[in-house]
Amino acid sequence: MSGEEASVERLRRVSGKSPWLLAACVLVAGGLLTALAPRPYLGLPLLAASPLMAGATLSFRTALGFACVAVAASVGLDLYRGRPAAALWVDLAVIGLIGALALAVNALVESQRRDLAQARGIAEAVQRAVLPQPPARVGPLAVASGYTAAQAEARIGGDWFAVQDTPFGVRMIIGDVRGKGLQAVAAVSVAIGAFRQEAEYARDLPALAERLDDALAREAGRGLSQDIATEDFATALLAEVSARGDVLRLLNRGHPAPYLVHEGRVTRLDASVPRLPLGMGLTGLAPGQDAVRPDVLTLPAGALLLLVTDGVTEARDDEGLFYDPCASRLVGRGFDSPGSLVRALTTDVHRWTGGGQQDDMAILAVARQPVADGPLPGEVR
Numbered sequence: 001m002s003g004e005e006a007s008v009e010r011l012r013r014v015s016g017k018s019p020w021l022l023a024a025c026v027l028v029a030g031g032l033l034t035a036l037a038p039r040p041y042l043g044l045p046l047l048a049a050s051p052l053m054a055g056a057t058l059s060f061r062t063a064l065g066f067a068c069v070a071v072a073a074s075v076g077l078d079l080y081r082g083r084p085a086a087a088l089w090v091d092l093a094v095i096g097l098i099g100a101l102a103l104a105v106n107a108l109v110e111s112q113r114r115d116l117a118q119a120r121g122i123a124e125a126v127q128r129a130v131l132p133q134p135p136a137r138v139g140p141l142a143v144a145s146g147y148t149a150a151q152a153e154a155r156i157g158g159d160w161f162a163v164q165d166t167p168f169g170v171r172m173i174i175g176d177v178r179g180k181g182l183q184a185v186a187a188v189s190v191a192i193g194a195f196r197q198e199a200e201y202a203r204d205l206p207a208l209a210e211r212l213d214d215a216l217a218r219e220a221g222r223g224l225s226q227d228i229a230t231e232d233f234a235t236a237l238l239a240e241v242s243a244r245g246d247v248l249r250l251l252n253r254g255h256p257a258p259y260l261v262h263e264g265r266v267t268r269l270d271a272s273v274p275r276l277p278l279g280m281g282l283t284g285l286a287p288g289q290d291a292v293r294p295d296v297l298t299l300p301a302g303a304l305l306l307l308v309t310d311g312v313t314e315a316r317d318d319e320g321l322f323y324d325p326c327a328s329r330l331v332g333r334g335f336d337s338p339g340s341l342v343r344a345l346t347t348d349v350h351r352w353t354g355g356g357q358q359d360d361m362a363i364l365a366v367a368r369q370p371v372a373d374g375p376l377p378g379e380v381r
Helices: 003-036 040-057 060-080 085-130 181-198 205-222 338-353
Strands: 141-148 159-166 169-177 234-241 247-253 259-262 265-268 295-298 304-308 361-368
Touching: 003 040, 003 060, 040 060, 040 085, 060 085, 085 181, 141 159, 141 338, 159 181, 159 361, 169 181, 169 304, 169 361, 181 205, 181 234, 205 234, 205 247, 234 304, 304 338, 338 361
Parallel strands: none
Antiparallel strands: 141 361, 159 169, 169 234, 234 247, 247 295, 259 265, 259 304, 304 361
């Protein structure tokens, strides 16, 4: 276990003990006030509050223990101070009633906790079904990915990615649909399904982007599902790596630019021509632009291609400054695998934001692996 993980584990243990210690301190304080204060009823509110606090934050057995100790302390202290029997029974009724309420609160909280755990489990299953983890090796590329939800309870959102080996080379996509929750999941399922189908047949990236655009626009225009609104759209970055792994083609549809990580340098690969997002019912061309053409680059051996969503590029520190991978702690480092790059980037973004994630964050990293010389089966040039 690393030093950072050990610190987190110690913090978790301390935070788990805090409600118990607080309830115990309140119980002790109530007992001392009842025993030593000029008026014996001054400690009664604290004695009653202790089991109530335990019921809201601790287990049922622990809350029951606090309730029993509070009742016993009330009776014992009343006898110690020689209070009348009527006062003793009144104090006992107050402590007992609040103890019973504490146990009822505990049962309600536990029921809600189980419901939340079930909902989170369902969301996680949906996330795995809609956004499956890509394989570690696809064609000539080693692949790694990461997904961090802005809220731990959500575990699902509008960020998505996919990698697929096709007759044209390895094609990949990363995107971000407008919206959150189930609305975003519906649009993500349409986009990924369209990519899986069309990536096998589209002759090039512009044709693939056009088919994805049509799929999203069609689904929004059908009116069959209220989960996808007509004004929804998706930013997307499409990439294609040749069968040999040396030629990289990029087509950006309104998405944050990818990065090339090589020999300690992090270089942003800005699109030569900015284009509109998918699903807007438009061609992706601004007025006066020529036909869509992807940017073609060379992917050096050992280089890593890093694709991210705006959860990375729009992450802000305490002063409101945006995170920039080109000026981050990734610069000057060597990465032996895409997985190490994904982990390093995730850790660095969390450090930059102080652990407070403002948006969902998806990361896809690939590295060129050596392939044998000679023509490859099914290679399309």
